[in-house]
Amino acid sequence: xxxxxxxxxxxxxxxxxxxxxxxxxxxxxxxxxxxxxxxxxxxxxxxxxxxxxxxxxxxxxxxxxxxxxxxxxxxxxxxxxxxxxxxxxxxxxxxxxxxxxxxxxxxxxxxxxxxxxxxxxxxxxxxxxxxxxxxxxxxxxxxxxxxxxxxxxxxxxxxxxxxxxxxxxxxxxxxxxxxxxx
Numbered sequence: 001x002x003x004x005x006x007x008x009x010x011x012x013x014x015x016x017x018x019x020x021x022x023x024x025x026x027x028x029x030x031x032x033x034x035x036x037x038x039x040x041x042x043x044x045x046x047x048x049x050x051x052x053x054x055x056x057x058x059x060x061x062x063x064x065x066x067x068x069x070x071x072x073x074x075x076x077x078x079x080x081x082x083x084x085x086x087x088x089x090x091x092x093x094x095x096x097x098x099x100x101x102x103x104x105x106x107x108x109x110x111x112x113x114x115x116x117x118x119x120x121x122x123x124x125x126x127x128x129x130x131x132x133x134x135x136x137x138x139x140x141x142x143x144x145x146x147x148x149x150x151x152x153x154x155x156x157x158x159x160x161x162x163x164x165x166x167x168x169x170x171x172x173x174x175x176x177x178x179x180x181x182x
Contacts, residue, residue: 002143003140003143003145003149003153006136006139006140006143006153006157007136007153007156007157007160009136009139010132010133010135010136010157010160011160013132013135014129014132014160014161014164017125017128017129017132017164018125018164018167018168018171020125020128021121021122021124021125021168021171022171024121025118025121025171025175026039027039027040028114028117028118028121028175028179032063032064032103033060033062033063033064033065033066033101033103034060035053035058035059035060035066037066037088038052038053038058038066038068038083038086038088039051039053040086041082041083041086041088042082042085042086043055043075043078043079043081043082044078044081044082045075045078052068052079052082052083055070055071055072055075055079056068056069056070056071056075056079056099057069057071064102064103064105065100065101065102065103066090066100066101066103067098067099067100068083068092068098068099068100068101069097069098070098070099073096073097076094076096076097076099077094079092079099080092080094080099083099083101089104089110090103091104106179111179111180112180114179115176115179115180118172118175118176118179119172119176122168122169122171122172125168126165126168129161129164129165129168130161133157133158133160133161136157137154137157140153140154140157
């Protein structure tokens with residue numbers, strides 16, 4: 001693998017780590033209704049665990065309310081159990097046709113808990129960036145480049161790491177701001 005390919009590979013992997021972080025951030029709720037907060041909910045549907053979004057449409061009729069309309073009404077109670085089992089702090093209301101979830105106002109304490117959770121998620125992203133750097137440096141060593149070119153590549157990879165860590169910090173600050181703003 002030549003030096004340009006190594007940099008492209010490292011950049012691509014770091015982009016994916018950043019995308020993953022942004023996706024994980026969307027699952028942390030900030031007091032507003034967000035259908036993606038239900039992405040991890042699995043429902044026991046006829047004996048197999050099925051993602052909620054495959055069983056129902058999820059909409060946001062009001063700023064702090066989610067409306068779940070199942071394709072099969074017989075799955076209503078299973079969906080309700082799945083939401084409760086996901087332990088998201090939601091209290092689903094079943095009216096026989098749909099499930100409504102009113103998103104409660106976040107307490108100050110809960111906001112700080114979520115901010116800590118977001119920090120932990122961003123730290124995981126930084127760890128994955130460091131792992132990608134390590135892999136990139138290993139690839140550079142395997143190329144057996146002249147020493148000055150190898151040092152240049154190491155510097156380029158480190159510059160990428162610094163850039164991506166700044167991007168992670170920016171995403172973290174934005175999410176914390178969103179969580180801590182009442």
